[in-house]
Amino acid sequence: xxxxxxxxxxxxxxxxxxxxxxxxxxxxxxxxxxxxxxxxxxxxxxxxxxxxxxxxxxxxxxxxxxxxxxxxxxxxxxxxxxxxxxxxxxxxxxxxxxxxxxxxxxxxxxxxxxxxxxxxxxxxxxxxxxxxxxxxxxxxxxxxxxxxxxxxxxxxxxxxxxxxxxxxxxxxxxxxxxxxxxxxxxxxxxxxxxxxxxxxxxxxxxxxxxxxxxxxxxxxxxxxxxxxxxxxxxxxxxxxxxxxxxxxxxxxxxxxxxxxxxxxxxxxxxxxxxxxxxxxxxxxxxxxxxxxxxxxxxxxxxxxxxxxxxxxxxxxxxxxxxxxxxxxxxxxxxxxxxxxxxxxxxxxxxxxxxxxxxxxxxxxxxxxxxxxxxxxxxxxxxxxxxxxxxxxxxxxxxxxxxxxxxxxxxxxxxxxxxxxxxxxxxxxxxxxxxxxxxxxxxxxxxxxxxxxxxxxxxxxxxxxxxxxxxxxxxxxxxxxxxxxxxxxxxxxxxxxxxxxxxxxxxxxx
Amino acid sequence: xxxxxxxxxxxxxxxxxxxxxxxxxxxxxxxxxxxxxxxxxxxxxxxxxxxxxxxxxxxxxxxxxxxxxxxxxxxxxxxxxxxxxxxxxxxxxxxxxxxxxxxxxxxxxxxxxxxxxxxxxxxxxxxxxxxxxxxxxxxxxxxxxxxxxxxxxxxxxxxxxxxxxxxxxxxxxxxxxxxxxxxxxxxxxxxxxxxxxxxxxx
Numbered sequence: 001x002x003x004x005x006x007x008x009x010x011x012x013x014x015x016x017x018x019x020x021x022x023x024x025x026x027x028x029x030x031x032x033x034x035x036x037x038x039x040x041x042x043x044x045x046x047x048x049x050x051x052x053x054x055x056x057x058x059x060x061x062x063x064x065x066x067x068x069x070x071x072x073x074x075x076x077x078x079x080x081x082x083x084x085x086x087x088x089x090x091x092x093x094x095x096x097x098x099x100x101x102x103x104x105x106x107x108x109x110x111x112x113x114x115x116x117x118x119x120x121x122x123x124x125x126x127x128x129x130x131x132x133x134x135x136x137x138x139x140x141x142x143x144x145x146x147x148x149x150x151x152x153x154x155x156x157x158x159x160x161x162x163x164x165x166x167x168x169x170x171x172x173x174x175x176x177x178x179x180x181x182x183x184x185x186x187x188x189x190x191x192x193x194x195x196x197x198x199x200x201x202x203x204x205x206x207x208x209x210x211x212x213x214x215x216x217x218x219x220x221x222x223x224x225x226x227x228x229x230x231x232x233x234x235x236x237x238x239x240x241x242x243x244x245x246x247x248x249x250x251x252x253x254x255x256x257x258x259x260x261x262x263x264x265x266x267x268x269x270x271x272x273x274x275x276x277x278x279x280x281x282x283x284x285x286x287x288x289x290x291x292x293x294x295x296x297x298x299x300x301x302x303x304x305x306x307x308x309x310x311x312x313x314x315x316x317x318x319x320x321x322x323x324x325x326x327x328x329x330x331x332x333x334x335x336x337x338x339x340x341x342x343x344x345x346x347x348x349x350x351x352x353x354x355x356x357x358x359x360x361x362x363x364x365x366x367x368x369x370x371x372x373x374x375x376x377x378x379x380x381x382x383x384x385x386x387x388x389x390x391x392x393x394x395x396x397x398x399x400x401x402x403x404x405x406x407x408x409x410x411x412x413x414x415x416x417x418x419x420x421x422x423x424x425x426x427x428x429x430x431x432x433x434x435x436x437x438x439x440x441x442x443x444x445x446x447x448x449x450x451x452x453x454x455x456x457x458x459x460x461x462x463x464x465x466x467x468x469x470x471x472x473x474x475x476x477x478x479x480x481x482x483x484x485x486x487x488x489x490x491x492x493x494x495x496x497x498x499x500x501x502x503x504x505x506x507x508x509x
Numbered sequence: 510x511x512x513x514x515x516x517x518x519x520x521x522x523x524x525x526x527x528x529x530x531x532x533x534x535x536x537x538x539x540x541x542x543x544x545x546x547x548x549x550x551x552x553x554x555x556x557x558x559x560x561x562x563x564x565x566x567x568x569x570x571x572x573x574x575x576x577x578x579x580x581x582x583x584x585x586x587x588x589x590x591x592x593x594x595x596x597x598x599x600x601x602x603x604x605x606x607x608x609x610x611x612x613x614x615x616x617x618x619x620x621x622x623x624x625x626x627x628x629x630x631x632x633x634x635x636x637x638x639x640x641x642x643x644x645x646x647x648x649x650x651x652x653x654x655x656x657x658x659x660x661x662x663x664x665x666x667x668x669x670x671x672x673x674x675x676x677x678x679x680x681x682x683x684x685x686x687x688x689x690x691x692x693x694x695x696x697x698x699x700x701x702x703x704x705x706x707x708x709x710x711x
Binding site for chain 1 (some may be wrong): 544548555558562563564565569571572573574575576580581583584587588590594598618619620621622624625628629632635636639648652655657658659660661669678682688689690691
């Protein structure tokens with residue numbers, strides 16, 4: 001196996017393959033930093049360029065974009081509170097907070113190390129377990145799938161901080177936004193109010209860019225675009241990598257998140273976003289310093305970053321062994337395979353020539369992780385310099401990226417109008433202290449959850465106990481209910497102990 | 510515990526400073542519960558709509574409204590809980606204190622709320638102007654005013670930056686990403702086409 005991997009590395013270091021790796025990393029970082037583009041769009045935009053290539057550089061290019069895209073979004077999340085991707089949302093709570101406390105370089109250093117560890121370890125695990133793990137993923141049916149999504153949603157409660165009510169309302173709004181459009185089972189228009197553009201549903205990019213991008217800029221304009229000391233960008237900023245001692249101090253988080261990211265990545269649909277949220281949620285519930293999470297702890301940066309990067313390798317397992325894409329990006333990679341006349345699946349591992357291709361892809365993943373971290377190290381320095389740009393100028397550029405990025409998605413002005421609507425909604429959420437993240441999470445996971453819910457209910461004759469009958473879904477559902485009840489009981493207990501205390505209606509971390 | 514009419518110090522949910530001279534009134538209770546009341550009203554309206562989704566019923570199968578209604582029930586219950594709790598808190602004189610771990614984490618207060626709505630109006634105006642005068646000219650004007658609103662008020666740098674932003678976005682999105690940005694109507698489209706030709710966009 002090791003020798004096969006070495007052969008793969010030899011292929012990766014062929015000049016053209018190496019060039020594609022480098023280009024892929026740069027493109028992945030660029031698109032994940034720009035709000036409104038994102039790594040899936042980056043992979044889609046790169047797809048036409050692979051038509052004239054052979055299969056190896058094509059897949060290397062797309063995989064490199066995918067890997068780098070899971071990492072570089074942390075820059076804008078930590079520095080500007082604008083997540084390039086949904087998976088970067090958890091990075092806001094501790095990453096951005098650590099930045100505001102005056103240590104943005106340290107926060108970026110933690111994210112870099114997390115991406116490196118998560119990427120390398122999960123890639124190694126993928127190489128070792130590609131075959132056996134595919135059997136586990138195959139056993140997931142609709143109730144298990146719904147239970148996995150439900151578990152992801154309940155973690156939002158753990159993130160609610162002091163106001164579970166506001167967090168739940170925010171989550172429900174997100175889930176409702178996801179129901180807008182034509183129902184996929186019955187073809188019924190829902191909440192479209194006769195507006196044609198709503199029949200296609202609300203695009204995720206509109207919610208994300210509107211709520212976080214434009215909404216944040218509007219809120220900042222209301223605050224006079226004042227900058228804290230950490231945001232001034234005038235202080236000398238260097239990249240601060242954590243020491244070995246600091247890493248050892250959070251070894252439990254490192255191990256937990258890497259295992260979680262790799263395993264969840266195997267589940268189709270449970271992508272980098274779910275993994276990042278769950279990793280953070282698990283840390284929030286079981287971490288040694290869980291009560292301080294959200295105040296700028298390294299655990300809050302490391303857990304989601306490891307989770308999202310580790311999930312990429314996890315995604316590649318069902319893609320390569322079963323031909324099942326587990327995310328939007330892997331769906332595009334699958335398309336690239338098919339365009340080159342290659343059908344991913346178990347037979348790839350049987351044929352020696354295709355086995356070399358598989359090992360080249362495996363090797364390219366290790367190279368991508370190391371390469372993106374090296375580039376990230378340099379990129380961070382450039383990004384930090386952007387802090388010196390006046391906030392008025394930066395805000396105008398961010399707004400332009402939001403508006404034009406949304407337009408670029410479908411070349412449709414209606415999408416831009418939706419951005420404005422969600423921007424105002426995001427501003428109102430901020431103003432009245434409803435956390436935005438649960439809303440975004442609900443909008444992301446809503447369609448997946450509804451689809452699994454409907455299939456399970458229809459398949460079981462409306463028997464809701466179906467979600468508790470299977471060993472996988474039963475365990476996940478019980479875990480979800482426990483996760484849901486724990487903060488509630490904690491809140492009630494705290495209120496009883498402090499009758500005069502004042503609960504905050506404010507947002508979560 | 511404070512009673513109605515009693516005066517308490519602190520800050521209300523809306524961010525309004527409550528001094529020792531601020532009385533607790535029914536209005537303040539309603540004000541505290543207002544966001545939740547709005548959510549309740551919107552939720553009830555949407556539930557009514559979800560109840561009326563048309564579909565071909567087949568025996569025993571749940572319809573397209575089942576999932577939204579499930580969410581709406583949760584939303585309504587939560588909003589009701591929030592409304593009652595916030596009104597009671599306001600009635601008890603329980604006012605919000607700074608619960609942030611330290612000052613660095615506290616969001617700055619909103620000092621220019623009107624500027625937010627000016628920015629929203631400006632953005633709407635920009636979107637309305639785009640199809641008429643084209644991306645290039647509309648963006649120059651929009652970015653110029655937006656930077657001015659953002660308290661960056663050095664005319665020459667702002668003008669140069671506005672021009673640079675418009676050109677850079679045109680080049681990246683039209684030349685590199687192949688996005689068809691609005692060119693405007695005559696006579697403004699001539700300028701757009703001239704710039705596109707200069708950039709090699711066909």
